[in-house]
Amino acid sequence: MAYSNRHNNNNSQSYAPSAPSFPGEQSPYTSAAAAAPNYYAHHSQSYPHGTTTTSSSNSAYGSYGQQYPPSSSSSEFPAGTHPDVIRSFQTVDRDRSGFIDEKELQQALSSTYHRFSLRTIRLLIFLFKNPNAPLTIGPKEFAALWTCLGQWQAIFQRYDKDRSGKIDSFELRDALYGIGYAIPASILQLLVSKYDDGSGRRVELNFDSFVECGLIVKGLTDKFKEKDRQYTGSATLSYDTFMSMVIPFLVSYN
């Protein structure tokens, strides 16, 4: 399938663990896109995922990830948030403003996850922040982001079999499938080519780059799906809409 986000994206709290469905199989988190029979079926048949993806992940998916009940305010942590998450946030929010910026988010994630590049940090903020707020992250968004990274890290580690801290393009395909997106081979090739350093060596992605890829695929796919409410696999866009959808994913200062 060209896109299939099996997460329910209606609420940023809902990065629930979801088993990569077999074609025709529908998990509790299968989105309407994945369920749309024609488009889904057509693309699923052509998606060459290996048995590794499906056999190993079904068992692993249930073991991590906690659903937080929705919170009515973005200035509070959702009930049930792990104390470590709250502590990570509060440690970097020194002025107790209740919001953290990109440098603070980078610091907050560095001990548990990774010291992400500012480029990835900005994508995280862009995709998780309250749409009506400036470029900062509050407790509610932080909790959602933390949960998402936990799931993505587990998936990354599953495919990084030799624990080298890197995955190749085939593993990236399966890992993106694991986080809910089955992208066509041509798109995957384009994406991976952006990480090619021209040395002739096989492209390998570290966790930072994997998260960046995941955020790009997730972000663009979700944006596109907003314009394809019937999940037909195509959408009519005005030039202004197209540019507005795309530019946030582009350059940022070094």
Next chain:
Amino acid sequence: MAYSNRHNNNNSQSYAPSAPSFPGEQSPYTSAAAAAPNYYAHHSQSYPHGTTTTSSSNSAYGSYGQQYPPSSSSSEFPAGTHPDVIRSFQTVDRDRSGFIDEKELQQALSSTYHRFSLRTIRLLIFLFKNPNAPLTIGPKEFAALWTCLGQWQAIFQRYDKDRSGKIDSFELRDALYGIGYAIPASILQLLVSKYDDGSGRRVELNFDSFVECGLIVKGLTDKFKEKDRQYTGSATLSYDTFMSMVIPFLVSYN
């Protein structure tokens, strides 16, 4: 207008200087998009360009830029190519392969134009290279790229009135208009926000960032126009097409 590339893009040699047209005015280089009456007129009316743009640029436009006649082979410089351009290429093409890579292109442009970031260099290569060739630049593409940069540099310098080497967002709007693209204020704001360093200072762009912005606007607009042959201002895209259009403009390794 939402997009208006007044250059003839059918041939990479044709980055001809073009005066920013007034609404209804049509330069010899006005593209079919700019000439499409309804869409063009609608957006032109809402484009708040200042008198500076039009009064200063009409006189300046005719003074630079040389049209090269089309060449039948990309492995040769077009007839009439300035010897300095050929020398710049040959100096960096040490193995005389007839093609230069990103590092060599960066070096070739550094003395005359700017030592561009590799991010901008990659965009230049992506947009100017022969679509059927790998990520390298041959003589024909180099000549076209050189001419384009000459024109963009002249436009940048025109708006960099205090010769600080930087332009602000209003000047960027006029400068993008100068190179053939009138983009809506909301899109411009999004684009400029990517260069905001969060310091609260007014965003200013150096020549490198201006070229990057120009390439992004040019690249995305031209891609979109390919899907909007009737120049209606909207296009129907499949998910795969959308992703293929966008991903080349995204991240590349650091």
